[in-house]
Amino acid sequence: MNTPRGPAQRWLPRPSLRFIPVWRRNLLVWRRLMIPSILGHFGEPVLYLLAFGYGLGALIGQVGEMEYIVFIASGIVCSSAMFTSTFEALYSAYTRMETQQTWAAMLGAPLDVDDIVLGEAIWAASKSLVSATAILIVAGVLGLLGGWQALLALPVILLAGLAFACTALIVTALSRSYDFFMYYFTLVLTPMLLLSGVFFPMEQLPAIIGTLAYLLPLAHVVEVVRPLVTGGVPEAVALHLAVPAAYAVVSFIIASRLFRRRLLG
Amino acid sequence: MARDADPAVAAEALVKRYGGVAVVDGVDLAVRRGECFGLLGPNGAGKTTTLRMLLGLTPPDSGRLTVLGEPVPQRARELRARVGVVPQLDNLDPDFTVRENLTTYASYFGLRERDLGRRIDELLAFAALDKRASARVPALSGGMKRRLTLARALINDPELVVLDEPSTGLDPQARQHIWQRLRQLRADGRTLVLTTHYMEEAERLCDRLAIMDRGVVVACDSPEALVERHLERYVVELRGDAARRWPAAGQGRDIHSREVGETVLLYADEPEPVMAAVAAAGLKYLLRPANLEDVFLRLTGHDIRE
Incomplete structure (x- = not known):
């Protein structure tokens, strides 16, 4: 009698290149809705820039050496990437897993759960790249960019998108309904958004809060992306990239195990 | 091919427990190549769990399982490349057309559209959906959706097709339509394993049946022999x-x-x-x-x- 140690018990994921058709399937569906989706990616940051940048910025004036609208544009590139990736990995992934049973169909083919989870994570990261690109275009048109080095922010955004996707996939793997996602927004994303230097410099916060914010990935992403976008030189890049990278890897391991247990029980 | 000599399914003493309760409690199965084999029983008998184990989607707690010569779940991925699956619930992609559902599913097998050649057209004709190739899935009737799901399961030219309640929820005409297609698959030399709780479906389609109840196989033979021996x-x-x-x-x-x-x-x-x-x-x-x-x-x- 053999009792094989099944994929549901395994700790480490074993993804393969078969994640590509999963990613491609999502791309093909998105292509159908591309125009409204891209308009959304442009429209929302324009509203933010107008409201915060010009509205609030007129009262604030400068942050350090920087116009407030330049400061906030570079922050919104990061927060928008976070939300785009997170929404995709929560609501859309959950829809494909439960409501549409798209994942169940994939599991009838020679795809494993790990391939699907990796394909979804990279897809969500790809969408955050689209969103960041849209904002950079808007910021460029408004003359808010420091130069062509702003393009170097895109690979950083891709890494950040992956980190936010993988952590959100943990929540999706544990969720029994869409309502569960609100906890994640209220307890994790909103505090991270407000405390990570997107809207104001972190030095304004009590030291302990700033330290706590640096335990989460968004503050590190902002530290690298803001100088790149505004024409400065980021510092301690390796450390600031290591944090989102660690979040991506560890969260992927946890999420894929949770999904294996959920789907292959 | 040497591996054609392997039985389609060889299962010994399969056990699956959920929360201490054995849903499948020592099932032995031997499915021959080229036959239509049915798992018949009421809801909760363990039919779907048995099918999931055959596909490597649920690891058995104990027992030994080989499907098309591949040990399962160890080589489930290699196995699924040679198997077609028709699930109990339609899980077609609602955002795609009929044809795109087939080409996208093919991509999960590593098959590209140019490798498929005429296969997509043949499958559309097989499913009697050639005139609906550009229709979106939500516009299809229940019977059409099930035929598309069946066509999708054939995209990789499978040796074994596994069907979980293939005609549940269909009206009588749509059911006849599906049965006719399944007989055709069997005539092509494919092995079929299906679950059902319809006597009529089991009697009409299956060469042999395993009657399941409460996680065990209570009898296994041809429908005629079962009736003759027991009644x-x-x-x-x-x-x-x-x-x-x-x-x-x-x-x-x-x-x-x-x-x-x-x-x-x-x-x-x-x-x-x-x-x-x-x-x-x-x-x-x-x-x-x-x-x-x-x-x-x-x-x-x-x-x-x-």
């Missing part, structure tokens, strides 16, 4: 008022009977004396050949619809 040839069925009055009217007569809910079943190889006795008591009856449902009842002591 008299005929059943005289009494319903409603007749069923209520028979116990008194039949007292003292040596007739093999069983009460099931509102029905009394009288079994006999020679039904004439039984019919005469029932008629003498002034009761209405229905004479029919014994079927799988009667076998199920005889073997498990309860109705399959429970």
Whole structure:
């Protein structure tokens, strides 16, 4: 009698290149809705820039050496990437897993759960790249960019998108309904958004809060992306990239195990 | 091919427990190449769990399992490249057209559109959906969706097709349509394993059946042999008022009977004396050949619809 140690018990994921058709399937569906989706990616940051940048910025004036609208544009590139990736990995992934049973169909083919989870994570990261690109275009048109080095922010955004996707996939793997996602927004994303230097410099916060914010990935992403976008030189890049990278890897391991247990029980 | 000599499915003593309860409790199966094999039983008998184990989607807690010569779940991915799956619930991609559903599913097997050549057109014709190739899935009827799901399962030219309740929820015409397609697949030399709780489906389609109840196989043979071995040839069925009055009217007569809910079943190889006795008591009856449902009842002591 053999009792094989099944994929549901395994700790480490074993993804393969078969994640590509999963990613491609999502791309093909998105292509159908591309125009409204891209308009959304442009429209929302324009509203933010107008409201915060010009509205609030007129009262604030400068942050350090920087116009407030330049400061906030570079922050919104990061927060928008976070939300785009997170929404995709929560609501859309959950829809494909439960409501549409798209994942169940994939599991009838020679795809494993790990391939699907990796394909979804990279897809969500790809969408955050689209969103960041849209904002950079808007910021460029408004003359808010420091130069062509702003393009170097895109690979950083891709890494950040992956980190936010993988952590959100943990929540999706544990969720029994869409309502569960609100906890994640209220307890994790909103505090991270407000405390990570997107809207104001972190030095304004009590030291302990700033330290706590640096335990989460968004503050590190902002530290690298803001100088790149505004024409400065980021510092301690390796450390600031290591944090989102660690979040991506560890969260992927946890999420894929949770999904294996959920789907292959 | 040497591997054609392997049985389609060889399962020994499969056990699957959920929360300490054995949903599949020591199942042995031997499915031959090229046959249509049915798992028949009520909901909760362990049919779907058994199918999931065959596909490597649920690891058994114990037992030994080989499908198309591949040990499962160890080589489940390699196995699934050679198997077609028709799930119980339609999980077609609602955002895609009929044709895109096939090409996208092909991509999960590493097949590109140019590798497929005429295969997509052939499958559309097989599913009688060639005129609906550009329709979106939500515009299809239930029968069309099921035929598309079946066509999708054939995209990789599978040796074995696994179907979980292929005709559940379909109207009689759509069901006939699916049965006809399944017979065609069997005629092409493919092996079919399906679950069902419909006697008619099992009797019409399956070369051999495993009757499952509460996680175990209670009998396994051809439908005819099951009926012949376990039952008299005929059943005289009494319903409603007749069923209520028979116990008194039949007292003292040596007739093999069983009460099931509102029905009394009288079994006999020679039904004439039984019919005469029932008629003498002034009761209405229905004479029919014994079927799988009667076998199920005889073997498990309860109705399959429970």
